[in-house]
Amino acid sequence: MRNARLLAVGAVLLLAGHALAAPKALGKPEGRLDIIAWPGYIERGETDKKYDWVTQFEKDTGCQVQVKTAATSDEMVSLMNQGGYDLVTASGDASLRLVQGKKVQPLNLAYVPSWSTLDARLKNTPWHTVSGKHYGVPYQWGPNVLMYNTAIFKSPPSSWAVVFEEQALPDGKPNKGRVQAYDGPIYIADAALYLMKKRPELGIKDPYELSNKQYKAALELLRVQKKLTHRYWHDVTVQMSDFKNEGVVASSAWGYQVNALKAEKQPVDSVIPMEGSTGWADTTMLHAKAKHPVCAYKWMEWSLNKQLQASLAEWFGSNPVVPAACMTAAPGGTDFCKTNGFERFEEVHFWKTPVGKCATQGTCVPYSKWTQDYISIMGGR
Secondary structure (H helix, E strand, C coil): CHHHHHHHHCCEEEECCEEEECCCCCCCCCCEEEEEECCCCCCECCCCCCCECCHHHHHHHCCEEEEEECCCHHHHHHHHHHCCCCEEEECHHHHHHHHHCCCECCCCHHHCHHHHHCCHHHCCCCCCEECCEECCEEEEEEECEEEEECCCCCCCCCCCHHHHCCCECCCCCECCCCEEEECCHHHHHHHHHHHHHHCHHHCCCECCECCHHHHHHHHHHHHHHHCCEEEEECCHHHHHHHHHHCCCCEEEECHHHHHHHHHCCCCEEEECCCCCEEEEEEEEEEECCCCCHHHHHHHHHHCCCHHHHHHHHHHHCCEECCHHHHHCCCCCCCCHHHHCCHHHHHHEEECCCCCCEECCCEECCCHHHHHHHHHHHHCCC
């Protein structure tokens, strides 16, 4: 009970003017852990027996892991609002909404001793650090890449224009019906990122901080793109099927789909075009009313071991949050940190929730408006 109480109130209690550090041990694990995660993030060897970072955790702790996959950040926020989960692997466009909605709790880092091994670039990032408190443990990060069919593009496409503007592709056929866009309002930032280079007169400094004029230009571009799209993707399995069977040859994607299709010997590869990329830095966050907090803290500590980080990065096509993982052998033997762009951190515009009061120009279009307008665009309006 004493541990549980200290867990609830934080890492330090002030009593009679003296600071008392919380104990560095947790109570008995509850035997279960419920996690909301992106597809491919919590593997137990069912797809490929070499990639399993759940079985040993369950043996060591007695915490049986149950995973609910979610395809978009909005879905993750909805599930966390419903409750019944302990952890979520939230991207930056969801994490602050969860903090502001009081759906997650600040962490007691005394229970995550491997925090000291984290990449310094990720320790105090604004998508999990609010008023000096950490609301999550970084898990993985990566860019949103341009995935393309190598049979069509003999050389990698140099610009996101291939998915945004009507044009003939290298095989002489139009791109209409052969490209895809992401099914999520945060994709408006991808259009804004493209316009940063395409139309510098708009003065966009941050693709998540848009004035009304800049935002209108992004929407206009997305309406043009609507006429070209084969599908708005969010299900990675469906997107991979579309590349194999539906004639789709270019789309934004994650490294996960690229790796999976390559493993099937499909003619695909990926690139970060000249405009750069948006991207995601995902954080494991603890629900404010988690039923299994001991198992949750044990998982957050487990998630930072370098072997898990290496295996996950190679499997998913992402980058580890523990630099030592880059020097750790992964099951497939690849140079995953080099392949997945570990050194390109500064080039990625990480997902974050657009807010009305913004740093670059004072007033910006908030996410609620993004959601409303993107739904309209996908519906052809």
